[in-house]
Amino acid sequence: MPIKLTRLLGILSLVLISGCYPNGAEFIDDLDLVYTNYSNTFDFSSKQTYAIPDSVIKITGDIFSDPDGDHKPSFLSAGSAQVILDQINKNMTDYGWTRVNKFANPDVILLVSSVTTTNIYWYYDWWYWGWYYPGFYPGWGWYYPGYYPPYVTGYRSGSVLVQMVDAKATAAGVESVPVIWSCILNGLAEGGTSSIAPRVQKGIDNAFVQSPYLKH
Amino acid sequence: MKKIFFLLIASVCIHTAFGQHHGVFIISYPIGFPMGDLNDYIDKPSFRGINLEWGKEVSPNVIAEIETGWNVFYQEQPTQVYTEGTASISGKQFRYTNSVPIIAGAKWVLKSSNNLVPYAGVGLGTMYSDRSTDFGLYRISTDAWQFCIRPELGITFKSRNGPSAMLGVKYYSSFNSSDLDGQSFLTINIGVVFPYGL
Secondary structure, three states: OHHHHHHHHHHHHHHHHHOOOOOOOOOHHHHOEEEEEEOOOOOHHHOOEEEOOOOOEEEOOOOOOOOOOOOOOEEOOHHHHHHHHHHHHHHHHHOOOEEOOOOOOOOEEEEEEEEOOOEOOOOOOHHHHOOOOOOOOOOOEEEOOOOOOOOOEOOOOEEEEEEEEEHHHOOOOOOEEEEEEEEEEEEOOOOOHHHHHHHHHHHHHHHHHOOHHHOO | OHHHHHHHHHHHHHHHHHOOOOEEEEEEEEEEEEEHHHHHHOOOOEOEEEEEEEEEEEEOOEEEEEEEEEEEEEEEEEEEEEEEOOEEEEEEEEEEEEEEEEEEEEEEEOOOOOOEEEEEEEEEEEEEEEEEEEEOOEEEEEEEEEEEEEEEEEEEEOOOOOOEEEEEEEEEEEOOOOOOOOOEEEEEEEEEEEEEOO
16 A cells, blocks of 8 residues: 555655746846957047937848839838937947038947848848948958857747948948947847837946947 | 666566576665766766666675666756857856666675665666756767776665665766767665565
8 A cells, every 4th residue: 555655746846846846037138138249459449429310221131132122121110119219329429429421421330220030130231321321331241350149040929130340441442341349139029119228228328338438 | 768668677677587496676765876987977866766786696695786877967067158269158057967777786784683684786788878958059978888896885774674774875986988988887776675576
């Protein structure tokens, strides 16, 4: 009889312990990540001005496709873009930067894109920016001076990529665009703009907090 | 997870094999306290676990035994910035360590006339550790089988017939492997001792 009891207890134990596994993340914002990286050879403190477009592009693949023939990519909705750009501008201003027109010889240019695929395109087609970038040269690609962004796959999420480009280092004949600061906000792209907006705003704030070298 | 269930099912089979001899089966609830490298990773105690032991009396004071179990350590790290070189990443982390010891050992039982029976034991074997960190939508996992030593002390509250209660302390210390530093933790076990084959 005791043997049967112990067998029963053994089986019961299996059932019990399968029910006590910890839960982990409970809320969507538990899964939000903010990644930043920068070139430590670039002197941010000597730069004062930046330009930024009024739109956030959607990156849909490695290669820029232009089915409309208007030389423009797809854009994030104006409302969503406004939330992102306003927050970036607020943080840049707080850090002592001045926004100028893209033709007013800015020190840096911020390019903001969104990604909803399963990959981050760190080296996406430079043609995406042909519609905006002053002195655009079609032969350019990207490089990240002195550091290498990670190759990460498996994103089941929405991401916002912010690239800060050294505008003074781009000219016709240059092969690559130096991205001196980059930032990715990554998380689940669930819910509408009203629920995503506060997460994106918080993420942008965190990106600047963890990038104190941008502050003047 | 599957591995763990296989191990526990295998343990039940071992118990059946031992069933023909005089011995004991002990089922206990361990409360685990992480130490060393495990404590650096998760410093909260574990209230999730189970421990199973099958022992055979080889002399009046010595029980040879096989032990296995499962201890789940878990900790939620609030949002903080992790920096390496020029890269910084911030977010919440959910840290898990599952430890499954498989130990062969012996208990020395101090027979006494009253109902309190103290014992001391030592065991050697292996410990399977599975460490996972959930960070954003990603999971970073490492697992390792490590050589493990496990001393223990305890006391059994003997009843006249049938099962007895037990209270014990076990210390598990595994050794470094290429994938993971040695993991160690201490458990306080409260359980029931079932005699069989008597």
